Amino acid sequence: MHPVDMDKIATWPTRVTAFLTAHSRELRAEREADHKYTLSPSTYRIMNDAPPMPRWDEAKALIENVMADRELVAFHATRLIDFDHIRKDGLMMLDLEQHVARLKGHLQDAGAVDELAEVDAAVTKMLKADSFFNNREGAVWATPHRASLHDGGCDVFYESYGGEAIERIAGYARGKLEQRLKQLGTPAVVIIRYSAYGWCKFTHGRLPQSMIELHLQHEGDWEAMDYGWDIMINRDVPAENIVAVVPLDDPAVAA
Incomplete structure (x- = not known):
């Protein structure tokens, strides 16, 4: 069905x-x-x-x-380096420690020594300013409407590789790290299907x-x-629930 x-x-x-x-x-x-x-x-x-x-x-x-007993289509805004990673492993709830480790790996591979040195201090500042960030964002977020991807609410997810967590870190780092993060990855939308009842309260x-x-x-x-509403899924979205991973300008997500 x-x-x-x-x-x-x-x-x-x-x-x-x-x-x-x-x-x-x-x-x-x-x-x-x-x-x-x-x-x-x-x-x-x-x-x-x-x-x-x-x-x-x-x-x-x-x-x-x-x-x-039906499923709904939903749309998750992000900025990706590897589209196939999502297709293979699905979407995972925010794990800031894992997120930061992956970011450091990309910076290391790019030889961005100065930017790499800024990460830990920026993370510390961000968490001090927003101690509830991990609890609030520790889920998979999506929207049931394509228009909501383009109404300003999701724009932050396209601005820096890694979505809002990295965007916030960049905001506290400024300088080279902020600029580097805006150059990584491609604005993208992950289209998922999820159970209408049971996955999102x-x-x-x-x-x-x-x-x-x-x-x-x-x-x-x-x-x-x-x-309309914000879809908050308190579980990982497995690969079998990934319908597609497409660039932001794909007709499938045009409002």
Whole structure:
């Protein structure tokens, strides 16, 4: 069974699209009423309950049921030296010590003695300034939407080899090391497939809402108000879940 691509409604389960199409008018009316209530003065909201959304809730329950055993396509922004390494070994959760060791190896191979000498001091400064970095970034991060790769949120991952961890280190190093890191590797996107439920806790809450909003937008005369999420996978993504590894300008990841 092919994974569901949030950007391509033709890949969505027909049970979901058929329901959303059949009840489009009710879904729009309920969402508009809810949006109006949300924007109303706080005094009004204190005195009045939010409008019921029975059809919206029914749609969310259906999506949760249908998508329970399905996979989603997701996109991971990075900057790579070796594309085949990801295809062979998959994506691993951030291990800063391993990341830094690999960086030092590349600098050593390049004969970048001055830059190599800057690494440890830069890492120390970075961790002192952001002691929660390892815990916060110790996962595989991705997005379900191609547009999110190009909206500014992921740009940092393309600026230096190794993504945000190395970008932050470079920021504390400045000088030669910062410039060297901007010359290493190629901006790339790793396309993965992952279980809709069980791999990312944010997906559980955001997927149904996003599918309804995006389907309404697809039908026309509607701008999705609330959709998308950051995919945080607290496990390595194995090679069998890697769909493709492509340069940033590949048509497969064009927004």
